[in-house]
Amino acid sequence: MRWADQVDRDFNLSLRRILSGNSSTHNVVSQNQKKQRASKDSELQVQLDSLQEDLKRAKEKIALVEQEKTQSLEELKDVKRLADEANEKLNEALAAQKRAEDSSEIQKFRAIELEQAGIEASQLREERWQKELESVRSQQSIDIAALISSTEELQRIKQELAMNIDAKNVALSHADDAMKIAEIHAEKVEVLSSEVSRLKTLLEEKVESNASEVSEVVLSLNSEIDSLKEELQRLKSRKRELTGELNEAKRVESELGNAVNEWKRKAELLETRADELSQSERSALESQALKKKQLEETSEALQDAEAEIASLKEKVGSLEVAIEHHRADLEESDRRLESSKQQVLEITRTIEVLESEIQHLQEEKMQAENNEKIAASNVQSLLEEKGKFLSDLDASRDEVEKNKTAMEGLASALHERNKGKSSYHSSRAEECRVHIEELNSVLNDTKENYETRLEEAKDEINNLKNEIERSELETENLETKWNENERNFLSAIKASEDEIVSTKRARDEAMNSLKLVEAEVQAAKEDGAELLNKLKQAEFEAGSAKEATEEARSESLRLKERLLDKENELQNIIQENDELRSRESAALEKVKELTELLNEKSTKKVEENVEESRNGEKEYHLEENVGETDTSKPEYEHVKEHEEVSALPKEENGVEEDKKVDEEEEEEEPIEVKSWENGKMVDKGLSPDREAEPESLEEEVDSKLDGDSFDHMHGLSSDTADNGGSSPSKQQQKKKNQMLRKLGSLLKKKSSPK
Numbered sequence: 001m002r003w004a005d006q007v008d009r010d011f012n013l014s015l016r017r018i019l020s021g022n023s024s025t026h027n028v029v030s031q032n033q034k035k036q037r038a039s040k041d042s043e044l045q046v047q048l049d050s051l052q053e054d055l056k057r058a059k060e061k062i063a064l065v066e067q068e069k070t071q072s073l074e075e076l077k078d079v080k081r082l083a084d085e086a087n088e089k090l091n092e093a094l095a096a097q098k099r100a101e102d103s104s105e106i107q108k109f110r111a112i113e114l115e116q117a118g119i120e121a122s123q124l125r126e127e128r129w130q131k132e133l134e135s136v137r138s139q140q141s142i143d144i145a146a147l148i149s150s151t152e153e154l155q156r157i158k159q160e161l162a163m164n165i166d167a168k169n170v171a172l173s174h175a176d177d178a179m180k181i182a183e184i185h186a187e188k189v190e191v192l193s194s195e196v197s198r199l200k201t202l203l204e205e206k207v208e209s210n211a212s213e214v215s216e217v218v219l220s221l222n223s224e225i226d227s228l229k230e231e232l233q234r235l236k237s238r239k240r241e242l243t244g245e246l247n248e249a250k251r252v253e254s255e256l257g258n259a260v261n262e263w264k265r266k267a268e269l270l271e272t273r274a275d276e277l278s279q280s281e282r283s284a285l286e287s288q289a290l291k292k293k294q295l296e297e298t299s300e301a302l303q304d305a306e307a308e309i310a311s312l313k314e315k316v317g318s319l320e321v322a323i324e325h326h327r328a329d330l331e332e333s334d335r336r337l338e339s340s341k342q343q344v345l346e347i348t349r350t351i352e353v354l355e356s357e358i359q360h361l362q363e364e365k366m367q368a369e370n371n372e373k374i375a376a377s378n379v380q381s382l383l384e385e386k387g388k389f390l391s392d393l394d395a396s397r398d399e400v401e402k403n404k405t406a407m408e409g410l411a412s413a414l415h416e417r418n419k420g421k422s423s424y425h426s427s428r429a430e431e432c433r434v435h436i437e438e439l440n441s442v443l444n445d446t447k448e449n450y451e452t453r454l455e456e457a458k459d460e461i462n463n464l465k466n467e468i469e470r471s472e473l474e475t476e477n478l479e480t481k482w483n484e485n486e487r488n489f490l491s492a493i494k495a496s497e498d499e500i501v502s503t504k505r506a507r508d509e510a511m512n513s514l515k516l517v518e519a520e521v522q523a524a525k526e527d528g529a530e531l532l533n534k535l536k537q538a539e540f541e542a543g544s545a546k547e548a549t550e551e552a553r554s555e556s557l558r559l560k561e562r563l564l565d566k567e568n569e570l571q572n573i574i575q576e577n578d579e580l581r582s583r584e585s586a587a588l589e590k591v592k593e594l595t596e597l598l599n600e601k602s603t604k605k606v607e608e609n610v611e612e613s614r615n616g617e618k619e620y621h622l623e624e625n626v627g628e629t630d631t632s633k634p635e636y637e638h639v640k641e642h643e644e645v646s647a648l649p650k651e652e653n654g655v656e657e658d659k660k661v662d663e664e665e666e667e668e669e670p671i672e673v674k675s676w677e678n679g680k681m682v683d684k685g686l687s688p689d690r691e692a693e694p695e696s697l698e699e700e701v702d703s704k705l706d707g708d709s710f711d712h713m714h715g716l717s718s719d720t721a722d723n724g725g726s727s728p729s730k731q732q733q734k735k736k737n738q739m740l741r742k743l744g745s746l747l748k749k750k751s752s753p754k
Helices: 002-025 034-417 419-528 531-625 635-654 658-682 692-723 730-751
Strands: none
Touching: 034 419, 034 531
């Protein structure tokens, strides 16, 4: 479809060009248009070249069509190969089916033989059971003696059990005491574990809040980075456009410079011609006397020239008739081109129809492959059902054997109890035989089902073979149609080429005749031209050359100004690009810092969990060994408080707006109060030696807070100065001072003993 559309477009363009050339030839014969005619000839030559290129493209597209044809043939061969493979697989499946039928018949014969052998074995077993009954009776008397001795042993064992039960009760009482002690310790451990879990939840909540804030900051920075990248791309595109415009302006300037040089050269030529004309005027004045003598001679020559002009007019009329004839020939060639175009369209339509048929064949091929796969899956399912059937046979055999063993057990029991119950045994055997007959009937039914399924599979295989043969016939028909259409297309292309060659020849003949006419007309005009017209033309050209030079100078100045403006714009864009890159690098550094803070907080959380677990174990051992209350506050509480206080200014450095800072204060105050309440619960009696440590910690935290807040304020001021040079407002500074005061009061409350 694509190459056919391209051929149509090429033919349309060529026709338009030829028509435009024909329309331009109507106004060829006019005065003072020799240059225009030469340009039109060059345009016609260009059109011919373009037509030749279009023909080359059409030939290349035909070669591509042939390649596609070869590919389609190869695909058809692959389809045939796949069909042969499917037939081989079907034959293998039929062979496997036959083998399965043979094996099923062999197993059936084996089952019959096993049944006969089982009947004979049952008879032999009955005889053996009778002998065993007699031996059992003799053994029964021996067992009665053994029972008497076993009763005596049981009484002795009962006495030993009573003694063991007493010892067990004593051990249980000891175990109860130990369990009570363990429960007390377990309650203590639960209290400690609940406290540790609560502290862990508080830490996790705080870390999650920090992580959410950091993620928000990272997202905002990523959005800024994306916007900066978009601006960079936009500026790069603008830079490319400006460079293109600069190159275009430079090219225009160079062309103008060349034009100015050419006009200067023309002006010089005109000056030289003016000098020559002045000299010729002088010579004309000198020869004026001689010309008066030659007037008579020239009058006679004029009469001869008038006669010649009349003859030339007659020739021009005959040439006009010839031109009309050539125009009629050109119209006929146009009609032929239109007919060839219609033929090409019909060929493209047939090609589209063939492509649709090929697609239909491919779909049928895929459907046949799917049917083959379905048949293979059906055969596989039949094989699986066969395996299941064999497993059912094995299970039935096992059941028969179990029934036989059960019959043997029943027979032995019946012989022991009553010899007259042999009839029950025979009825049981008959039931087993009936069960075996039912199993045989089930086997026959399953065999019939398998045979019907196999017949259905064979029918499906035959249908698939018929479909494959039909598809092969259709592909052969399509190949023949394709070859015929291809031949028709090639013949149409050859005919169109011949028509184009004939039109070219006719056009060349018309052009030659027109050139001859123009040469004759020009010769007549040159003979009747005068020197005064040449002088006027020279003066006019000199004036136009001066005006053109002035215009070129003004244009060059204007272009220089535009160049300067464009260069300034380029410099501004480069500066903006550099600023955007610096902002992007700063944003990336901020993101890296925030990720490092997150990693540090996660590691601190792990270390705090480890220290809390260790301190919990130490306290548990101390309470077990000494049984006294703690007299000192655990170190992990101090570490926790110190880390909470040191984490606060880091959080403040990552915040960009004051509302977020206020929200963090509101979220962190209850957490810190809870941790202080936990400190109350754990630390009721602090020693005077440890009271100095919170004060030192408070001083360190205050110093860190002051330094971090100063750095934070400095960073904010620097960021705002970078962005637009605006300083933070007084309200923001008041809010920050209030926040720092609250933190200092909370730390003092924590450090003060209660």
